[in-house]
Amino acid sequence: MRRATGFAAVAAIVATAGLLTGCAPSIAADRPLVVVTTNILGDVVGELVGDEAEVLVLMPPGADPHSFEISAQTAARLRDAELIVANGIGLEEGLAGHVESAEADGVPVFLAGDHLEVLAYAEGDAEGTPDPHFWTDPARMVDVVTALGEELPAELADSDSASVDVDRIAANTEAYLAELDELDREMTATFTAIPEARRALVTNHHVFGYLADRFGFRIIGAVIPSGTTLAAPSASDLRELVAAIDEAGVPTIFAESSQSDRLVQVLAEGADRDVDVVELVTESLTPPGGDAETYLDMMRVNTARIATGLST
Amino acid sequence: MFSRTTLPPITAIALAFTLTACAAAGGSSDAAGDDSALGDGHGAIAGAQEMPEPQLHLLSLDETGTVSHLDLLDESVDELGTVDGVADVATEGRYGYLVRPDAGAVTVVDSGVWTWSHIDHFHYYRGEASVLGDVKGSGPATVAANGAGAGLFFAETGEAIVLDAATLADASLDERVHVSVEPHDGFIVPVGSSALVTEPGADGAPASVRVVDGDGKLGETVECANAAGTIATVVGVVVGCRDGALLATIGDAGVVEIERIPYPADAGAPPATEFRAREGRPTVAAVAGASGIWLLDTRKRTWALVDAGTPIVQASAVDDNDEHVLALAADGRVLVLSGATGELLAASEPIVVASVADPELVTGIELIADQHRAYLNGPVERRLYEIDFADAARIARTFDTAAEPRFTVETGR
Numbered sequence: 098m099r100r101a102t103g104f105a106a107v108a109a110i111v112a113t114a115g116l117l118t119g120c121a122p123s124i125a126a127d128r129p130l131v132v133v134t135t136n137i138l139g140d141v142v143g144e145l146v147g148d149e150a151e152v153l154v155l156m157p158p159g160a161d162p163h164s165f166e167i168s169a170q171t172a173a174r175l176r177d178a179e180l181i182v183a184n185g186i187g188l189e190e191g192l193a194g195h196v197e198s199a200e201a202d203g204v205p206v207f208l209a210g211d212h213l214e215v216l217a218y219a220e221g222d223a224e225g226t227p228d229p230h231f232w233t234d235p236a237r238m239v240d241v242v243t244a245l246g247e248e249l250p251a252e253l254a255d256s257d258s259a260s261v262d263v264d265r266i267a268a269n270t271e272a273y274l275a276e277l278d279e280l281d282r283e284m285t286a287t288f289t290a291i292p293e294a295r296r297a298l299v300t301n302h303h304v305f306g307y308l309a310d311r312f313g314f315r316i317i318g319a320v321i322p323s324g325t326t327l328a329a330p331s332a333s334d335l336r337e338l339v340a341a342i343d344e345a346g347v348p349t350i351f352a353e354s355s356q357s358d359r360l361v362q363v364l365a366e367g368a369d370r371d372v373d374v375v376e377l378v379t380e381s382l383t384p385p386g387g388d389a390e391t392y393l394d395m396m397r398v399n400t401a402r403i404a405t406g407l408s409t
Numbered sequence: 410m411f412s413r414t415t416l417p418p419i420t421a422i423a424l425a426f427t428l429t430a431c432a433a434a435g436g437s438s439d440a441a442g443d444d445s446a447l448g449d450g451h452g453a454i455a456g457a458q459e460m461p462e463p464q465l466h467l468l469s470l471d472e473t474g475t476v477s478h479l480d481l482l483d484e485s486v487d488e489l490g491t492v493d494g495v496a497d498v499a500t501e502g503r504y505g506y507l508v509r510p511d512a513g514a515v516t517v518v519d520s521g522v523w524t525w526s527h528i529d530h531f532h533y534y535r536g537e538a539s540v541l542g543d544v545k546g547s548g549p550a551t552v553a554a555n556g557a558g559a560g561l562f563f564a565e566t567g568e569a570i571v572l573d574a575a576t577l578a579d580a581s582l583d584e585r586v587h588v589s590v591e592p593h594d595g596f597i598v599p600v601g602s603s604a605l606v607t608e609p610g611a612d613g614a615p616a617s618v619r620v621v622d623g624d625g626k627l628g629e630t631v632e633c634a635n636a637a638g639t640i641a642t643v644v645g646v647v648v649g650c651r652d653g654a655l656l657a658t659i660g661d662a663g664v665v666e667i668e669r670i671p672y673p674a675d676a677g678a679p680p681a682t683e684f685r686a687r688e689g690r691p692t693v694a695a696v697a698g699a700s701g702i703w704l705l706d707t708r709k710r711t712w713a714l715v716d717a718g719t720p721i722v723q724a725s726a727v728d729d730n731d732e733h734v735l736a737l738a739a740d741g742r743v744l745v746l747s748g749a750t751g752e753l754l755a756a757s758e759p760i761v762v763a764s765v766a767d768p769e770l771v772t773g774i775e776l777i778a779d780q781h782r783a784y785l786n787g788p789v790e791r792r793l794y795e796i797d798f799a800d801a802a803r804i805a806r807t808f809d810t811a812a813e814p815r816f817t818v819e820t821g822r
């Protein structure tokens with residue numbers, strides 16, 4: 098499972114946004130509310146609705162979508178939503194109960210997973226079970242945005258709130274789909290330029306199944322040695338990772354590690370493997386000022402890191 | 410640390426202020442200052458930062474009473490404070506419980522590093538270490554700590570106290586449960602929101618365990634002659650008895666269910682009275698007589714006996730793919746055995762000969778197993794040892810200490 102990169106302080110950002118609107122009814126009351134679970138979908142929905150609705154994103158930057166939970170106060174706000182947008186496919190384990198009970202109370206729920214072709218995990222403990230990380234393939238995000246482009250105006254138009262300009266949402270959706278197409282073209286061009294034999298991701302990230310399927314990458318799962326073993330490693334500590342590197346035949350591994358430099362050094366000295374360790378952005382956007390504040394940024398930064406890593 | 414971005418602290422303060430101001434303006438009385446409007450789960454733990462891997466440390470107490478905290482990742486050492494008269498140290502992986510018989514107290518230290526097991530994955534946190542304070546009683550206490558909290562039992566008075574993990578996380582030593590039983594050499598151990606407390610028989614020795622619910626109400630009694638030793642596994646809480654082990658789990662209805670796992674009929678070794686194991690695994694180990702090791706698989710509910718072939722003073726189960734079992738031999742070596750076959754796979758050089766030979770100090774030595782390495786304190790040797798049990802019991806690292814590390818526990822796990 099992924100280790101989240103959350104910070105206590107960061108959680109306060111979205112909490113503040115949520116509370117501010119919550120305690121300033123004069124601003125919020127004339128706009129309908131859309132609640133979105135993940136910050137990736139939150140960014141996308143925000144692009145589509147523009148100023149036509151208030152978007153409450155539950156997960157702050159850096160949150161782990163698998164285990165993120167909300168307070169009772171926030172859960173109560175779900176019932177005020179005109180629409181709840183969630184990833185589905187079992188991603189938001191900590192929120193599923195709240196979303197389901199809001200749905201039972203009559204709040205419409207849009208599950209991204211209902212609007213795309215779902216893949217199964219190709220390996221690991223979860224092999225064969227549905228993989229929720231669809232966003233690593235931009236074409237699947239196109240499918241989701243296309244469906245949202247129909248659902249959002251329909252739900253917002255018949256809200257009790259003041260008039261919503263559905264034409265504006267349609268125009269926003271069209272513009273965003275054009276941006277996704279552009280992203281898709283860039284990624285296709287960049288990845289096609291990588292020789293096929295080198296299209297291999299040695300990684301401990303578990304989210305790149307869709308990207309691999311779409312762009313023809315092999316995923317080779319890697320166990321990254323822990324910090325205490327890196328201090329004084331033996332061959333057995335490195336065996337699995339070295340085998341993965343050799344199988345892939347690539348100069349970069351894509352891994353989350355708090356001691357990347359030490360890992361590089363140990364692989365060079367202890368196993369005679371000259372590799373770089375590069376971290377990718379996986380399932381949560383970065384806080385303001387980070388390099389993946391938006392979905393498009395996240396995809397571009399990962400594409401660049403993969404292309405650079407596999408070509409040097 | 411490529412894509413990781415830290416928020417400038419000043420921004421966080423500004424936001425926190427906005428939040429409080431906003432909540433107050435909204436008139437919601439108990440929301441003021443509560444930053445958990447969103448995310449009472451992840452990333453919302455005040456003062457702690459989520460980390461990509463376990464922040465493993467060794468917390469040691471030396472003969473001068475200094476509590477030191479060795480970071481096993483960067484090898485730095487912090488001094489957390491000074492506490493006198495410590496006779497034992499226990500942990501569940503975050504808090505150090507320093508038993509002080511003369512003061513009739515248990516001093517609780519928050520190491521500030523911990524791992525949270527979230528069903529099928531883990532979260533790792535790093536915050537500030539601090540001394541939380543004392544839980545007062547009388548005379549020596551026995552501490553049994555696990556993920557649910559800690560049980561503190563004062564033998565001279567029979568006072569049994571449970572500290573709840575969630576309360577401790579708020580830096581509070583408020584008792585969840587406080588019950589009194591007949592004074593005896595016993596213990597209390599948390600099981601979920603309930604607990605098990607030992608009770609003495611006619612001869613004064615522990616003869617049974619009693620369920621205590623979350624409100625301190627005494628419930629069912631289960632026979633457990635000579636109750637001694639307790640440990641929590643991923644399955645449940647183990648209590649050692651003369652004729653076997655009790656395994657306490659929380660059933661579907663939220664109540665404690667107790668099973669008995671009897672020793673084999675022809676056991677051939679004395680019962681286990683002290684259990685050790687790698688955190689979060691089903692199998693635990695205990696010394697069985699001079700050279701034997703009991704292995705209790707709490708998932709299969711079975712006992713197995715292996716022989717180290719040489720006198721031992723401590724045993725622990727790694728319970729990895731190779732079923733490694735570790736033992737501290739009476740001659741100061743660390744032994745690595747196969748739990749499956751009992752075969753001796755490797756042995757270190759004698760490293761803590763003088764400490765093991767000293768009857769005063771040997772009880773403070775702790776052989777600690779985690780996923781990758783084992784750790785051992787040598788008070789006389791003034792050294793902490795890191796052992797690679799999967800690589801021929803190689804001494805991977807040693808850490809020289811300024812004084813005698815009388816007691817050592819691993820935190821951050």
Ligand SMILES: [Zn+2]
Nearest residue numbers: 099163304380
């Ligand atoms: Zn994930």
